[in-house]
Amino acid sequence: MPLLLLFVALPLIEIALFIAIGAQIGLLATLGLIVLGALAGVSILRGQQERALAMMQGGLRVQPGTFLAQGAFRVLAGLLLILPGFLTDALGLLLLIPPLQRALVRALAAGATVTTTRVYADGDTIEGEFEVREPGRDPVHVSRRIEDPRHP
Numbered sequence: 001m002p003l004l005l006l007f008v009a010l011p012l013i014e015i016a017l018f019i020a021i022g023a024q025i026g027l028l029a030t031l032g033l034i035v036l037g038a039l040a041g042v043s044i045l046r047g048q049q050e051r052a053l054a055m056m057q058g059g060l061r062v063q064p065g066t067f068l069a070q071g072a073f074r075v076l077a078g079l080l081l082i083l084p085g086f087l088t089d090a091l092g093l094l095l096l097i098p099p100l101q102r103a104l105v106r107a108l109a110a111g112a113t114v115t116t117t118r119v120y121a122d123g124d125t126i127e128g129e130f131e132v133r134e135p136g137r138d139p140v141h142v143s144r145r146i147e148d149p150r151h152p
Contacts, residue, residue, distance in 0.1 A: 010088075013087050014084070014086065018030065033086075033089075034085075037082075038084070040081050041078045041080070041082035048074045052071060069105045073095045073096070073101045074095075074096070076092075077095035077096050080095065
């Protein structure tokens with residue numbers, strides 16, 4: 001339901017912002033800002049590709065997790081800037097701020113679990129290490145589940 005709300009609310013908010021900002025600064029300036037935002041998004045995505053290639057050729061001298069997180073934020077920011085609208089542009093610009101990136105990574109890492117698995121193959125025998133986890137509570141009530149007909 002929240003995803004549906006996002007798909008309904010986001011265009012409505014963007015349309016309202018187009019009208020409000022367009023009334024203040026004029027049609028051409030509004031369209032110019034949207035085009036500049038899209039060009040900035042394309043530039044960020046192209047720059048991210050070049051940055052990734054340079055980092056891989058340079059031996060990845062930074063921590064891989066940091067590199068991946070920064071890359072993900074840049075790609076998401078670029079995509080948000082390409083989308084037409086002032087709200088998505090503002091969110092894209094916010095994602096380019098390094099302190100906000102670090103705060104988001106810390107918030108996401110607090111809810112993440114890292115599991116390490118090693119598998120050794122010797123002929124036909126495969127040895128491995130595993131961790132058994134108890135499944136969490138199923139958020140879908142029994143009466144609302146779709147059963148798999150292959151597994152009664």
